Amino acid sequence: MLIIFDLIKKKIVIIGGGLSGLYLGYKLKKEGFSIQILEANNRIGGRIFTKKNDHTKVELGATWLWRYNEELIKLCATLQISLFEQNTKGDALYEASNTNLPERFQLPGNQEISYRIVGGTATILEKLSNDFSEDELQRNQKVVRIDDKENSIHVLTENATFTADMVISTMPPQLLVNTVDFSSQLDLNLLEIANNTHTWMKDSIKFALVYKTPFWKEKGLSGVGFSNVGPFTEIYDHSDFENSHFGLMGFLNAGLANETKAYREEKIRAQLFKFFGEAGKKYLYYDEKVWSKEDLLHVDNTNFLNPHANNGHPVYQQDYLNGKFIIAGSETSPSYGGYMEGAIYRGNQIVKQLKNKF
């Protein structure tokens, strides 16, 4: 029986070890497929980046999910991952202009609750990749070319070639068609749509601060703040579930991407003083991630694309290269494209499709 099963076991190479790639690998392996995930970076996670420091962990990528993210919430339950509510208790602050100090206001009571993952968003990645061997999940394997052969498909990285029955790319579509070569020309309509598919948060700059105490709570503040002035446009409480490590986290004006880290930090310190007084400047740790400088996400494209443009477009529902190539990734999801939920929704679609096919 085992020999027969091995003979029909199909080999799937998955490009990208972000949430989409790891989830597909996890599900397809469970279904009996032979899988190999190739990740270009030396870390897994892609746009999920829970970074450890000497004090705690901070999220420099995806942080929140919402009650309507049904597939993701189901996955968290399966993996025994707990969620907790984003703290918004207390007043928020709003900086309307350069000439006035930020003003306190109450957030409306009917706001959608955002949830965070106990232990950090990367807990999902750790649980999904627990059972992968070193051969199944390979870091530092940047895919540069895909060769369609008669009875197989070859994936070439900078230093190796992998042969498979099928390949699934989870690279954001715009990045895929601009950085990977194909032995046969891809469908022109697909190229046009992929080039005009927005990659969610590709231009964002996220920063995080760790503090000894949650001093803002002592002032009756939630840690939530908005600013028309910048450099930060939004800021939130980033303390952990255990309430033993305290922090703030926010987004910077994307126009600061070409400044130095030291310059951005200095400007943030000045704004923190306006928001929170002296205590705001006394953080233990500062970190940031300028996502537009990430080659494994960002493509320089002069076209302005509306957020989520072409996410989940019907071209992504087709197979390419004689049925041997599928384009996945959050941006290809017809539901919540660009978000973590989209990565899982699209993954489930593909697992169903491959189970029917083989």
Ligand SMILES: Cc1cc2nc3c(=O)[nH]c(=O)nc-3n(C[C@H](O)[C@H](O)[C@H](O)COP(=O)(O)OP(=O)(O)OC[C@H]3O[C@@H](n4cnc5c(N)ncnc54)[C@H](O)[C@@H]3O)c2cc1C
């Ligand atoms: C700052 C920020 C905040 C966010 N906040 C939220 C949030 O709060 N809630 C939410 O739901 N979503 C959020 N998102 C979006 C969320 O992170 C993504 O939807 C999700 O992580 C996408 O996963 P993915 O695997 O589809 O794509 P990615 O995470 O982009 O993974 C693609 C992977 O492919 C790899 N790769 C690229 N090129 C190659 C190559 N040539 N060869 C091999 N591998 C390659 C990349 O390194 C990467 O690991 C945020 C994103 C960012 C950047």
